[in-house]
Amino acid sequence: MGSDLRLWGQLRADKAGMAGLLVVAAYFLLAVGVWAGMLGQDWSSAGGDRWASPGAEAWFGTNLLGQDIFQRSIYSVRTAFEIGLVVSVLSTLLGAILGAVAGWYGKTWVDGSVLWLAGVLDSIPFYLFVAAVAFALQGKPWAMHVAMVATFWTGTGRLVRAEVMKIKSREFILSARAIGLPDLVILARHVLPNTGHILLIQASIVFVAAIKTEVILSFLGLGVQDGVSWGLMLAESTQEVLAGHFNNFIAASAMLFVLLMGFNQLSDALQDAFDPREAAL
C-alpha cells in the first residue's frame, strides 16, 4: 500500500511505540524459540527441590512442585502468543465479515440481526459466558478460545459497520458500480481493504485483551487445561505466597506486565500513525 512507508516513518519517530515494538518482537522471538523446541522445554519435570532459590540450576528458583520457574515462564510466552494470535485473528475476521455485511446492507434485517447478536453477546457477563461455554464443551482445551472469539468480535464488528456505511457512500464505490463490478466483489475488493487500518488496530487490541483474559481465566481454573501459562503460575503462587515464597508470583507477573506494557505502547503508536491518514481522507 502506498502509505506504508509514511506510516513506518511515523511509527519510527514515536519513541514509546518503537520501544513497544522491540519488547513485542523480543517476546515473539522467545515464542518462536519455544515453538522450535529450543527454549523452555523443561517446564514440567518436577526434578528439583521445592522452593529452591534462584541460582545456576534454576534461574528464577523452583515452585512448590520443584519445577523450574524460569522454564515455565518462558514456555508461557508461547501459550500467550498462541492464544493472542488465534483469538485476535479469528475475532478480527469474524468482526470484519459481520460488520461489513451489516454496514453494506445497513438498516435492513441483515444489519438488524448482526446488531442484535452483538448486543446480546455484549450484555452477557463475560465470565459467566466462559463458564457456560467451558461447561458446554466438556472441558475442551479450546473452550476458552471459542468464548473469547464469540464475544471479542463485537467491538470490531461495530467499528467496521460504521466505517463501511461511510465508505459505501464514497464516490469510488459508485465508480466501481459504474464499471459493472457485482456487489460482493465491491464489498470484498473495495470496501473491506479500506477498513484495513481499523482491522490492524483492533487485532492488536484484541491480542492484548486475549492474553490478559487468558491469565484471569486460567487463574480461575477456566482457562488453560494442559500446559502452563502465567495465569496457572499465578494460581499456584497463591498457596506459595502464604508460605512466604514469591518467586513464582514475581516471575509470572513481570513477564505479563512487560508484554502488556509493550503491546499497549505499540497499539497506541499504531493508532496515532493512522490518525492523520483518517483526517486526510
Place this chain on the structure above:
Amino acid sequence: MNPAVLTVRNLSVQTASGPGQRPAADHVSFELRQGEVLALVGESGCGKTKTAEAIMGLLSPDRWKVTADEIRLEGTELTRLTPREAGRIRGSEISMVFQEPLTALDPVFTCGYQLCSVFRRHRGMGRRESRESSLAMFGRVGFSDPERTFNSYPHQLSGGMRQRVMIAMAMACRPAVLIADEPTTALDVTTQAQVLAQLVELGRAYGTAILLITHDLGVVAQYANRALVMSGGKIVENARVDELFDRPRHPATVTLLSHAAGAVN
C-alpha cells in the same frame, strides 16, 4: 441522420421518501445518436447528475424511485435487466466519468490495478494480458510513461491525470455510450481543455457517442453537435448547437447564454 444508440423516454427520478417533492428529473426524453457529442446543460441542481445516474442504473432503489417508459441502449432495454445483466453492460457497453476525479478512484489500489479490473471483468483477461492492455490504454489517453502511471496510487497523481485514468477506465471496453458528468469542472483551465480534447478525440476514434454534461457553454460550442437544456428537472430545449446560440427559445437558455457572456466580459 445517424441511428440512435441511446433512447430515453419519460425518465423521472424522485426521492423514495418524499414523492410529494419536486422530482430531480421529470419526464426526461432524448436520443443520443451514433458518433455524436450531445451536451446536457443547465443550472446547478437542475437534475443533470441524477438523470445520468438513473440511466446508468446507479441510484439505489431504497433512496430513489426511478421510472421510465424506455431506456434503450442499442437493442437492449435497460429498465428490464436483472442486476447481473446490468453489471455486464455497465463499464463495457455504457460507462460514466464522474465529476470529482479525486474521490472516484479507490485510494488503496494502484491506478493500474483499477484499470486491470475493467479488462478482467468484461474481457475475461488474466493478469499479464490485462496489464498489457492497461499500459496500452494509459498510453492512449496521453500518459507519456504508462508504466509509472500503472504503479501509481491515485493520491500521487494530479487532478488532470486522475481524470485521464478515469477516462481510460470508462473507455477501456470501447463502449457504445459514454456519459461524462462535468468531467473537467474540478480542473484548471488549461488542463480542462486538454482532457476534454482527449476525451472527444477518443470517442471519435472508438465510435463512442458521448453525453457531455456541463454548464460551460464554451465547451458546448467547441465540442458538441447538439445540446439539451435542462431546467428544474425538465428538458426545456433540444437543438443543434448553432441554433441554440443564434435563436435560444426558452428563457432558461437565454439566462445560461447571458451568464456565459457575463463570464467572458
